[in-house]
Amino acid sequence: MTIPDYQSLMLPVLRFAAQGETKVPDIAELIADELGLTQTERDEILPSGRQRILHNRIHWAKFYMGKAGLIDSPSRGRFVASAEGRKLLAGNPQSIDVETLRAYPAFVQFYEASRAETSSDLPVSPSAQEASATPEEQIDAAQSVLHAALKADLLQRILAQSPTFFERAIVDLLVAMGYGGSHEDAARRIGKSGDGGIDGVIDEDRLGLDRIYVQAKRYAVHVGVGRPEVQAFVGSLVGNGASKGVFVTTSSFSAPAADFVRHLPQRVILIDGDRLADLMIEHGVGVRVARTVEVKRLDEDFFVEE
Template sequence: MARQKSEFARWLGPVLDALRALGGSGKPREVCDHVAEHANVPAATLEATLKSGQTRFYNQVHWARQYLVWEGLFDASTHGVWSLTKAGYQAKLDEPAARKIVAKWVKIHAAARKSSSPGEPEADEATAAPETDEEQGAVLLEILKKVTPEGFERICARLLRESGFERVTVTGRPRDGGIDGFGVLQINPFVSFRVLFQCKWYKNTVSRAEVGDFRNAMIGRADKGIILTTGIFSADARAEAEREGAPPVELVDGEKLVSMFERVRLGVRERTIYEVDHAFFADFMGSET
């Protein structure tokens, strides 16, 4: 059981290497994609999901990043960009070293919890210092999965408007190749793009065939297509969306959907919270902790 809970430890080294390869900073999705590609992560692992709908791999990479922050190898910024510290640029981690880091911080958190709440059980890798933003994202995604399919189409249209699209219309036409609506993105006074979108109110995986069918339906009708889903896209679906020589299709999965809602403050309220910086206090604790 402990082995399963600390399974994310194997990603500490690859995540560190990914940030170095990306020039020291990167968006979470960029880091995940880099790790998946260079560590040859199998499709089944990339598509496995938690009860929240978040992919298990994405969740584990985020936990790996959190431990690297506590260790002082990643910057603690929470503005959607991960970055290395000076120590992070120089550090190299194999899996045994990564597991030592995890064990060290689990022990620190357990000691901190025990001192603040003596009757409380010790924390482990699954419960130590949960990431509030991640938890709230999971709640938002779960709510999106509970709206009606028609409601999801309307809320996606609202999201597109809030993101700068104009003349957004939900067509609601059956048997239209999966086209749920269209909009216009004005880049500047001289350039605009007509965009078709499809809303997949899914709890599972969008396949390559579905991306291909959508592209076929949009050819000759728009400059670009967008598929928005509460689920995830298979690795083959992502490859199909980026296929060279074919009209581009932008894929927005549940995780990206949540970040877009947060970015435009749609359906969410901003709040300021403070998290205890255990790394700061670690140097002041006795050797027994």
């Protein structure tokens, strides 16, 4: 089954917390067992890669119930159901969600304060559009949308440039990734059109102990690269006595092309438009930071008295 959203986890979290002091990792295992989650589901990570999804959702379920006074935190990292929380459980609720928490003045006060402090259109409060998503998941979802839009814009702008610009952009990317040493001597042109399938060659390291041959095809998205073109590139590698090559395109590679390079003695990497855009964004080529959002957490060590 899929991992329940944080509101659906509120009732089981409170039930287990009513059994005594506990921690998020411990209660996560108990809830996972109760729900019959697979190990893969238990280990599933947020897109940010910083926390397990189940742990994150339990944390926020605990956090919001804490703001309503249903959960107490007697010591670092530990929590337990409060008297108010036990009272709520005594009524055998079928579920606990944000609407349930609105019955508690402390939660309403917290909620109204959080609304007043944000001017963003992104949901940051438990009753916002994505009521089933935790704040981290909302940030990750927004980041994914922005990332996808940037990738599309990046490829569109590359397609509007000349083939020479595209080849230079590939050199910039490889240098940014650590290949070729200084930018001045990173790439050496090998001929022009009709150069046997090689657009350039770049040193694999600053000493030039090995070289990587590059082929760059600036194709429209609907024009894929097939096996014959990749085969011609490999033939050029053999003709130059090369063992490593990178074939880059703004479009995509056919399945036969991708299968062909898997069985070669040469090491040939195929980079399609989707991966190219990802790499350019990751290494800051053709893009720049427009806004940085810091997400801060409590420094628990600061509050430890010696």
